[in-house]
Amino acid sequence: xxxxxxxxxxxxxxxxxxxxxxxxxxxxxxxxxxxxxxxxxxxxxxxxxxxxxxxxxxxxxxxxxxxxxxxxxxxxxxxxxxxxxxxxxxxxxxxxxxxxxxxxxxxxxxxxxxxxxxxxxxxxxxxxxxxxxxxxxxxxxxxxxxxxxxxxxxxxxxxxxxxxxxxxxxxxxxxxxxxxxxxxxxxxxxxxxxxxxxxxxxxxxxxxxxxxxxxxxxxxxxxxxxxxxxxxxxxxxxxxxxxxxxxxxxxxxxxxxxxxxxxxxxxxxxxxxxxxxxxxxxxxxxxxxxxxxxxxxxxxxxxxxxxxxxxxxxxxxxxxxxxxxxxxxxxxxxxxxxxxxxxxxxxxxxxxxxxxxxxxxxxxxxxxxxxxxxxxxxxxxxxxxxxxxxxxxxxxxxxxxxxxxxxxxxxxxx
Amino acid sequence: xxxxxxxxxxxxxxxxxxxxxxxxxxxxxxxxxxxxxxxxxxxxxxxxxxxxxxxxxxxxxxxxxxxxxxxxxxxxxxxxxxxxxxxxxxxxxxxxxxxxxxxxxxxxxxxxxxxxxxxxxxxxxxxxxxx
Numbered sequence: 001x002x003x004x005x006x007x008x009x010x011x012x013x014x015x016x017x018x019x020x021x022x023x024x025x026x027x028x029x030x031x032x033x034x035x036x037x038x039x040x041x042x043x044x045x046x047x048x049x050x051x052x053x054x055x056x057x058x059x060x061x062x063x064x065x066x067x068x069x070x071x072x073x074x075x076x077x078x079x080x081x082x083x084x085x086x087x088x089x090x091x092x093x094x095x096x097x098x099x100x101x102x103x104x105x106x107x108x109x110x111x112x113x114x115x116x117x118x119x120x121x122x123x124x125x126x127x128x129x130x131x132x133x134x135x136x137x138x139x140x141x142x143x144x145x146x147x148x149x150x151x152x153x154x155x156x157x158x159x160x161x162x163x164x165x166x167x168x169x170x171x172x173x174x175x176x177x178x179x180x181x182x183x184x185x186x187x188x189x190x191x192x193x194x195x196x197x198x199x200x201x202x203x204x205x206x207x208x209x210x211x212x213x214x215x216x217x218x219x220x221x222x223x224x225x226x227x228x229x230x231x232x233x234x235x236x237x238x239x240x241x242x243x244x245x246x247x248x249x250x251x252x253x254x255x256x257x258x259x260x261x262x263x264x265x266x267x268x269x270x271x272x273x274x275x276x277x278x279x280x281x282x283x284x285x286x287x288x289x290x291x292x293x294x295x296x297x298x299x300x301x302x303x304x305x306x307x308x309x310x311x312x313x314x315x316x317x318x319x320x321x322x323x324x325x326x327x328x329x330x331x332x333x334x335x336x337x338x339x340x341x342x343x344x345x346x347x348x349x350x351x352x353x354x355x356x357x358x359x360x361x362x363x364x365x366x367x368x369x370x371x372x373x374x375x376x377x378x379x380x381x382x383x384x385x386x387x388x389x390x391x392x393x394x395x396x397x398x399x400x401x402x403x404x405x406x407x408x409x410x411x412x413x414x
Numbered sequence: 415x416x417x418x419x420x421x422x423x424x425x426x427x428x429x430x431x432x433x434x435x436x437x438x439x440x441x442x443x444x445x446x447x448x449x450x451x452x453x454x455x456x457x458x459x460x461x462x463x464x465x466x467x468x469x470x471x472x473x474x475x476x477x478x479x480x481x482x483x484x485x486x487x488x489x490x491x492x493x494x495x496x497x498x499x500x501x502x503x504x505x506x507x508x509x510x511x512x513x514x515x516x517x518x519x520x521x522x523x524x525x526x527x528x529x530x531x532x533x534x535x536x537x538x539x540x541x542x543x544x545x
Contacts, residue, residue: 007477061458064465071468074475095493102490110489111499117485118503119510121478126510130518130525132469134454135461139519145466146511151504153474158500162483162493177484178477212472221525224450228526231448277514280525283532284517297527298447304535311536363532 004218005244006252008052008210009045010180014203016044017187018196025187037253048210049248055215056223056240061135063215070212077205081179082160084198085167095166095175109349116352120270122154123352127277128221180206219243271331274355275323279316279363286364308372315366323359327351453522479503 017024017040029038037045058066086092102110133142161177168182169175172189176182183199183206219240226239234242284290296305308314330348347354479500486496517528 061454061460064461064468067465067468067472071471074472078475095487098487098492100490100492100495107490111491111495114486114489114491114496115499115502115506118479118482118500119506121482122503122507123510125473126507126514128525129511129515130523130528132461132466133515133518134522134524135459136466136519137459137462141461141463142466142515142519143512144463145468145470146515147508149467149470150474150508150511151501153471154479154504154507155497155501157475157479158482158503159497161480162496165483166493175484177481179480180477209472209475213476216469216472224524224526227448227450231451235448236450276529277510279532280517280528281513284528285513288531290517290520292521292523292531294453294521294523297523297530298451299535306531306535308534311534313532313534316533 003252004210004214005048005052005247006045007180008048008207008214009041010184011203011207011210012048012051013040013044014180014183014187014199015207016040016047017184018200018203021191021196025191036251041253045253048207049244051207052211052214052244055211056219056237056244060132060220060236063220067212067216070208073205074209077202077209078157078160080198081164081182081202085164085171089167089170091167091170092163093166093168093170095169096162109346113349116350117270120274120352123270123273123277124221125217127273127280131221131224215240218247271324271327271351271355274352275320275359278323278356278359279319282319282360282363283316286360287367305373313372315370315372316363318366319359319363322362323355326358327355451524451527459522 024040027040029040031037031039031042055066100107129142129146136142161179164179164182165175165177172185176185183202186195187199220236222243223236223239226242227234227236293305296303299307301307306313326344327348330344330346330351333345334348482500482503483493483496486499487493491499514525517523518525521528
């Protein structure tokens with residue numbers, strides 16, 4: 001989240017530069033180089049935080065309207081940039097004619113590695129899908145977006161990224177992949193009214209997009225995780241604000257300026273996340289066939305169907321460890337740049353698929369061989385009964401005894 | 415140590431700071447449950463298919479796919495090859511999203527609560543903190 005907020009700050013920087021012009025572009029950097037950030041970026045970052053603060057006040061069920069505005073703005077921005085770059089450079093430029101530089105088996109392995117690492121980058125959004133689909137009006141209303149819009153826009157964005165970078169290289173003489181840096185470069189090379197207006201609107205588009213992304217991918221999902229840690233006092237909104245404080249406290253600009261470590265951290269997440277995705281899918285489709293004891297999911301004691309051993313499910317953890325541990329040697333070698341293409345390295349190169357399928361299969365097999373109590377079957381979330389059970393759980397043991405004994409006597413009477 | 419008066423004060427503030435609960439709610443704030451964790455009741459199921467389409471456009475136009483070309487070209491692929499790879503990425507992510515999202519749209523439970531079933535009531539906390 002911190003990183004997304006940093007890029008949001010860069011979007012603010014673009015907008016401010018376009019609005020204020022020269023004085024802000026030439027703003028003196030008063031911070032030492034060890035701070036990894038300049039004054040203008042720091043100011044923009046905190047402006048972004050202030051703009052972001054009201055957003056968590058909107059509950060997820062009413063977020064569609066801001067998302068609709070963002071959707072229009074960011075689509076216009078991307079295609080606007082595409083059209084501008086193609087016109088200004090009179091064509092797509094040199095880059096797209098470059099041929100592949102690797103051949104044979106190395107090329108194939110690299111293709112697979114690229115494929116899985118990009119899926120890994122999308123993974124955390126996919127893993128938390130249930131946090132969003134649970135607001136769906138009908139069970140199938142999420143399908144169109146997931147099956148049609150998602151693949152189209154993920155691939156179109158990448159292709160636009162390549163084309164825009166390639167054309168911009170004809171104009172500026174270097175490859176600038178990051179759209180924020182591209183806009184900043186534009187402003188540095190020309191201060192005309194046209195550039196200022198263009199970058200202003202593009203910056204605004206990216207600003208809206210970063211705001212939505214912060215809220216969508218990070219705020220709500222992680223806020224909900226926080227809520228589950230301590231539901232009595234934390235809900236999604238409060239979790240979001242706690243997260244915002246953490247995101248500022250970790251000084252995100254430190255991670256952006258050292259891209260090496262950042263990419264390493266990202267891929268390590270993929271190593272952990274892929275087995276988790278496998279487990280959650282296997283659990284719903286293969287183990288329980290869509291049947292859950294929903295009331296038991298809110299019951300923190302032995303009577304819950306999901307208490308297992310001290311509140312931990314050994315089957316899930318075994319699946320997770322088996323899906324993750326074989327990836328670690330290759331991961332360590334990749335971090336230390338000592339990979340030479342042996343077996344461990346190849347497993348790491350397919351880490352997402354490996355982790356996903358191994359965890360999926362192991363989780364299902366372990367549940368078949370060692371079934372848990374009440375593994376199948378479902379019971380509804382009966383709210384009044386649920387509240388009653390919870391009261392008993394909350395330490396009123398005496399009442400529980402009275403309750404059960406009265407039930408027993410009732411049962412014994414006839 | 416703590417006088418009874420401070421204790422009363424503390425418990426008063428702990429009550430006041432609890433999460434808001436809807437009117438005529440049939441759930442309670444407990445150690446495991448609150449308004450955001452229960453299965454979503456029908457009046458809060460507000461997302462139509464257009465809204466999910468918008469969600470994925472925003473999630474798609476993002477610096478990660480935008481700069482995907484850079485990492486693929488460094489790996490030694492040509493541009494047509496990388497375009498093929500990104501299409502593959504889009505399709506596989508879509509399938510993952512469908513499968514991972516299914517429990518949500520069927521049972522109205524979030525990932526957080528679902529992970530309690532697969533990891534155990536306490537194990538769920540651990541798995542989520544690594545997310």
